[in-house]
Amino acid sequence: xxxxxxxxxxxxxxxxxxxxxxxxxxxxxxxxxxxxxxxxxxxxxxxxxxxxxxxxxxxxxxxxxxxxxxxxxxxxxxxxxxxxxxxxxxxxxxxxxxxxxxxxxxxxxxxxxxxxxxxxxxxxxxxxxxxxxxxxxxxxxxxxxxxxxxxxxxxxxxxxxxxxxxxxxxxxxxxxxxxxxxxxxxxxxxxxxxxxxxxxxxxxxxxxxxxxxxxxxxxxxxxxxxxxxxxxxxxxxxxxxxxxxxxxxxxxxxxxxxxxxxxxxxxxxxxxxxxx
Amino acid sequence: xxxxxxxxxxxxxxxxxxxxxxxxxxxxxxxxxxxxxxxxxxxxxxxxxxxxxxxxxxxxxxxxxxxxxxxxxxxxxxxxxxxxxxxxxxxxxxxxxxxxxxxxxxxxxxxxxxxxxxxxxxxxxxxxxxxxxxxxxxxxxxxxxxxxxxxxxxxxxxxxxxxxxxxxxxxxxxxxxxxxxxxxxxxxxxxxxxxxxxxxxxxxxxxxxxxxxxxxxxxxxxxxxxxxxxxxxxxxxxxxxxxxxxxxxx
Amino acid sequence: xxxxxxxxxxxxxxxxxxxxxxxxxxxxxxxxxxxxxxxxxxxxxxxxxxxxxxxxxxxxxxxxxxxxxxxxxxxxxxxxxxxxxxxxxxxxxxxxxxxxxxxxxxxxxxxxxxxxxxxxxxxxxxxxxxxxxxxxxxxxxxxxxxxxxxxxxxxxxxxxxxxxxxxxxxxxxxxxxxxxxxxxxxxxxxxxxxxxxxxxxxxxxxxxxxxxxxxxxxxxxxxxxxxxxxxxxxxxxxxxxxxxxxxxxxxxxxxxxxxxxxxxxxxxxxxxxxxxxxx
Numbered sequence: 001x002x003x004x005x006x007x008x009x010x011x012x013x014x015x016x017x018x019x020x021x022x023x024x025x026x027x028x029x030x031x032x033x034x035x036x037x038x039x040x041x042x043x044x045x046x047x048x049x050x051x052x053x054x055x056x057x058x059x060x061x062x063x064x065x066x067x068x069x070x071x072x073x074x075x076x077x078x079x080x081x082x083x084x085x086x087x088x089x090x091x092x093x094x095x096x097x098x099x100x101x102x103x104x105x106x107x108x109x110x111x112x113x114x115x116x117x118x119x120x121x122x123x124x125x126x127x128x129x130x131x132x133x134x135x136x137x138x139x140x141x142x143x144x145x146x147x148x149x150x151x152x153x154x155x156x157x158x159x160x161x162x163x164x165x166x167x168x169x170x171x172x173x174x175x176x177x178x179x180x181x182x183x184x185x186x187x188x189x190x191x192x193x194x195x196x197x198x199x200x201x202x203x204x205x206x207x208x209x210x211x212x213x214x215x216x217x218x219x220x221x222x223x224x225x226x227x228x229x230x231x232x233x234x235x236x237x238x239x240x241x242x243x244x245x246x247x248x249x250x251x252x253x254x255x256x257x258x259x260x261x262x263x264x265x266x267x268x269x270x271x272x273x274x275x276x
Numbered sequence: 277x278x279x280x281x282x283x284x285x286x287x288x289x290x291x292x293x294x295x296x297x298x299x300x301x302x303x304x305x306x307x308x309x310x311x312x313x314x315x316x317x318x319x320x321x322x323x324x325x326x327x328x329x330x331x332x333x334x335x336x337x338x339x340x341x342x343x344x345x346x347x348x349x350x351x352x353x354x355x356x357x358x359x360x361x362x363x364x365x366x367x368x369x370x371x372x373x374x375x376x377x378x379x380x381x382x383x384x385x386x387x388x389x390x391x392x393x394x395x396x397x398x399x400x401x402x403x404x405x406x407x408x409x410x411x412x413x414x415x416x417x418x419x420x421x422x423x424x425x426x427x428x429x430x431x432x433x434x435x436x437x438x439x440x441x442x443x444x445x446x447x448x449x450x451x452x453x454x455x456x457x458x459x460x461x462x463x464x465x466x467x468x469x470x471x472x473x474x475x476x477x478x479x480x481x482x483x484x485x486x487x488x489x490x491x492x493x494x495x496x497x498x499x500x501x502x503x504x505x506x507x508x509x510x511x512x513x514x515x516x517x518x519x520x521x522x523x524x525x526x
Numbered sequence: 527x528x529x530x531x532x533x534x535x536x537x538x539x540x541x542x543x544x545x546x547x548x549x550x551x552x553x554x555x556x557x558x559x560x561x562x563x564x565x566x567x568x569x570x571x572x573x574x575x576x577x578x579x580x581x582x583x584x585x586x587x588x589x590x591x592x593x594x595x596x597x598x599x600x601x602x603x604x605x606x607x608x609x610x611x612x613x614x615x616x617x618x619x620x621x622x623x624x625x626x627x628x629x630x631x632x633x634x635x636x637x638x639x640x641x642x643x644x645x646x647x648x649x650x651x652x653x654x655x656x657x658x659x660x661x662x663x664x665x666x667x668x669x670x671x672x673x674x675x676x677x678x679x680x681x682x683x684x685x686x687x688x689x690x691x692x693x694x695x696x697x698x699x700x701x702x703x704x705x706x707x708x709x710x711x712x713x714x715x716x717x718x719x720x721x722x723x724x725x726x727x728x729x730x731x732x733x734x735x736x737x738x739x740x741x742x743x744x745x746x747x748x749x750x751x752x753x754x755x756x757x758x759x760x761x762x763x764x765x766x767x768x769x770x771x772x773x774x775x776x777x778x779x780x781x782x783x784x785x786x787x788x789x790x791x792x793x794x795x796x797x798x799x800x801x802x803x804x805x
Binding site: 180181183184185186187188189190191193194197198199202203205 | 328330354355356357358360362364366367368369370371372373381382384385387389392393434437441447
């Protein structure tokens, strides 16, 4: 069925404009792609070609190193159980410190309940960002400097690092509470604190617990390397094995680390299920 | 009988400049069951919430037992709210808490901060809570979590919570909109019964006109922020309804 | 359900918050927690008695030895070059890592994977393996195999990127609507075309946000990998720590915090711009 084709000429103008816009944005996109690729090529050239000492690397040397890792030195397995327990305990205490400190930070950083409005909100959000911006290795170094070598530095470092995630998710949950129960508590004549306690807190608890469990899981990973900066646990054992070039021993420590992480994953999976 | 509540020239407008309530006048006597009817957007919810200042009016007077609520400071209005019980459309219970803990939250206005943290209510409060739950027929569900109850049961918990405050007046905001028709009728009957028992006047927002006419002693018709009718239910006829709802009454 | 009039026959139950044996369990749990805490502190050889004054002592030590920070140390050209190196490493690692993570995310998404029996578990396993190992462990492993320099750092960050973004990208795929997928399938497209025309357009926005967020996190880690021999700013950190030049250490740490903070602001701004452009 042939329609009146001449009518379509009305749309030529629109089509031309859309095509022109498409061409423009396509051009912008291609420029972006080109820039990204250029940056990559330059970076890779610097990293791989200029910086790497290819004379010392060869497939043989890498294969040899890899082989050394394969020969797992199981003799030290037993001796790693103590450090493994230390690592797990450090992670647990660190998460505990983090969750306790996260409560006031979340209170500050939730727009609807922040005590002095915008000012304290910004402070709260700033603390959250600070906690998350600094890598746990750097926190570890800071606390080893401040309280000395040993597990306490690791616990504090992980505690401070954990504040960011927990308080951020809890603050967001607080900002998303359903207003009904809050209204009911206001109507009953409750004080500001009581409104917080009964209207808001019960709604936020599931999020809080779920995220604490998640953060505990992440902290197990962090805990394994705290020893590399002096905070005890499996990281210390790893450092020792590496320092004596006992790659077989390194492999064993890594194995134990992996087992610990898997155990943590299983535990946190079931713990989260129990809470939901 | 002196009026428990007197509302004079009540005005509410939001910052956008729109006036929601344009000068409302009415009073509530001690033995009233006052129903507020009207189309959606008429300002019924806003009106109810002005009485306990959940919404801040922009003008007028609200005299509760002789005191102008609009002149009270923050801690004073909190104290006055203890004397006004409120029942909500969506029940507004604390889902994670047990039924009895929900009823007890009605006493928070009388409980110190420290005791509230441990939920250490007085023995009298607890006994009253049990008694009220028995009165609304939920005493077997004392320890159940609130979110395990049906809609009708939850509303009854809300009723018990409002009454444990020993209120001088009840504000009821669309108590039946979230309920099945049969349950809705039972809940309305319960509210009327209990209000009479406790000698408490009721100011009730309701959109189901038939229910309103069946249970109330007086009706206020609201349309677009203006009071269009104020009188007993038997004076409501097709013409009045058409006027309030500005549409063909079926 | 008829409301009962006060039943004089049956007495009302007495209710108390503390009923046996539930309250016993609660007290036992509380005691167990306290005991666990005390035992942990002992096992970790944390001296409980020294804890109360800890804030004061921390402040003392930090203000004594670490203040003022040696700012000149971080303004030297060597350090600036190291900062640029860090950017380069994080950049390459993020791009390469994302390129690898995208197909892994596709295979590892439960709704859109071409093969639930093989590709799905395989992809999930790869991503999980990359996640499970801490990025610093990847770093020291690769430094041991490949030697010092930026190469092991970049490789380690790539693996970290795969682990980090793989999961997020897959979750974004699992959140798409079925409608467009069914439409494309119905037109006779193969798996790859379905991915291209039904999945990608829907996840484009979320993926852009994830990409930028990933770069942010990778950069944060890249600032530290040099500590373990993998190039970038971290190398200077290690050097100063080993020479116990505390004020240099302070300067480097502060510069790391500052640069990461700026990177975060920039990436947050970009994400906000994109969100606005799309909305």
